[in-house]
Amino acid sequence: MNLHNAKKTALPIMNLVRMQGVPILDQLHLEERLLRSDFKNWCILNVGTPQPTIVMGVSGKPSELINIKSVIYNQVPVIRRFTGGGTVIVDKETIFVTLICSRQAVPLLNLYPQPIMSWTGTLYHDALSDFGKFQLRENDYVFNNLKFGGNAQSITKNRWIHHTSFLWDYDVKNMDYLKHPPRSPKYRLERSHEEFLCKMKDFVPSKLIFIEKTLNSLQKHFVLQPIQADDINALNIPYAPSSRLLTKEELEKELLSTTA
Amino acid sequence: MASRVLWASRAASYLRISTFNRAFSTVLKDLKYNDTHEWVKVDGDSATVGITDHAQDHLGDVVYVELPEVGSTVAQGANFGAVESVKATSDIISPVSGEIVEVNDELSNSPGLVNASPYENGWIIKVKLNDAAELDSLMDFEKYTKFCEEEDAKH
Numbered sequence: 133m134n135l136h137n138a139k140k141t142a143l144p145i146m147n148l149v150r151m152q153g154v155p156i157l158d159q160l161h162l163e164e165r166l167l168r169s170d171f172k173n174w175c176i177l178n179v180g181t182p183q184p185t186i187v188m189g190v191s192g193k194p195s196e197l198i199n200i201k202s203v204i205y206n207q208v209p210v211i212r213r214f215t216g217g218g219t220v221i222v223d224k225e226t227i228f229v230t231l232i233c234s235r236q237a238v239p240l241l242n243l244y245p246q247p248i249m250s251w252t253g254t255l256y257h258d259a260l261s262d263f264g265k266f267q268l269r270e271n272d273y274v275f276n277n278l279k280f281g282g283n284a285q286s287i288t289k290n291r292w293i294h295h296t297s298f299l300w301d302y303d304v305k306n307m308d309y310l311k312h313p314p315r316s317p318k319y320r321l322e323r324s325h326e327e328f329l330c331k332m333k334d335f336v337p338s339k340l341i342f343i344e345k346t347l348n349s350l351q352k353h354f355v356l357q358p359i360q361a362d363d364i365n366a367l368n369i370p371y372a373p374s375s376r377l378l379t380k381e382e383l384e385k386e387l388l389s390t391t392a
Numbered sequence: 393m394a395s396r397v398l399w400a401s402r403a404a405s406y407l408r409i410s411t412f413n414r415a416f417s418t419v420l421k422d423l424k425y426n427d428t429h430e431w432v433k434v435d436g437d438s439a440t441v442g443i444t445d446h447a448q449d450h451l452g453d454v455v456y457v458e459l460p461e462v463g464s465t466v467a468q469g470a471n472f473g474a475v476e477s478v479k480a481t482s483d484i485i486s487p488v489s490g491e492i493v494e495v496n497d498e499l500s501n502s503p504g505l506v507n508a509s510p511y512e513n514g515w516i517i518k519v520k521l522n523d524a525a526e527l528d529s530l531m532d533f534e535k536y537t538k539f540c541e542e543e544d545a546k547h
Contacts, residue, residue: 189476189479190456190474190476190481191455191456191458191476214481215479215480215481216456216476216477216478216479216480216481217478217479217480218479240546240547241547242450242543242546244450244451244482245451245452245477245478245479245480245482246450246452246478248480249478249479271478271479283479284479284480285478285479285480285481286480286481286482287480287481287482287483288471288483289428289469289471289483289485315455
């Protein structure tokens, strides 16, 4: 093969980290450090987080988004993450897939929310269209108009992150911790959580098949280079991440401010 | 029709705005611009900073603006805050260096001002400039207009 041509068509490298059961707060801290203080492309896969956890976007107001009394009573952790977007409740049956890329990673991609969202839609369409009528619908991944993947992004000068929580399975009772959000997509049409969501396990044969299909789709755009999670810690990336657990006092204060 | 076009272009000239078919965004003639779509209006050693019409159009509806603290410093090319739109936070990059002397607190209640009035009521910070020479590295309205056209054509 002509070396010049090989170099021209060479795909960029993407480091691939596969994790199992890492707490979502630790995952978010890792992601923010890699986005802000590293220059390489990353795919982070994490299958499950140990306990049910509510994760709000950067501007989320607990009083608008969660049923604070029952959250406090049942000691459900609430995290405010560094990316935009809505509120999810995640647990050991959630699969997390995160992409962190530099500007040049995807040729001609304009670093704005909609183009990035649209590009990921084609990625997951490639991976999932064999299993159901997959669509990117107003920033959500859906099968037959039922949401199974929620997305959020953060865009810096020359890098972006797009992370998704995929509902492999979920406990319907946990959805009761979440209110119907003030800003919801039009296609939701006032549906309750139960009527609006679906479980991936009802469409895709196994978690492993979903992951392998996603990685196959990614490999059309990147050369995946597996990295051990321990090796990332060794990189010693100095950055103070902003995603954090809300304290009980903060939640109680929010509750008081709404009942006052 | 011709007289309406003539009136519109005279009005545009009076208002110091450059207008095109809505395929292109509004660019004001007396501002300077960086390549991440922020604008700066200079008045002596003071500057007002915001994001451009091109930026707000591409970002979508802004639902939250993360504002810096008054008294903190900004550096040219570094981020000082963020806007949230759709599902994304997007960094705001300062076109100038200096001390932040005022932030637009209105944006806390009305983040949509960034969309509705990016060059006026949607201003984000006011800065006491460190180094006026930094302005030389910014684009004027003609260069910025061309920059936006080229960027949109590429993607």
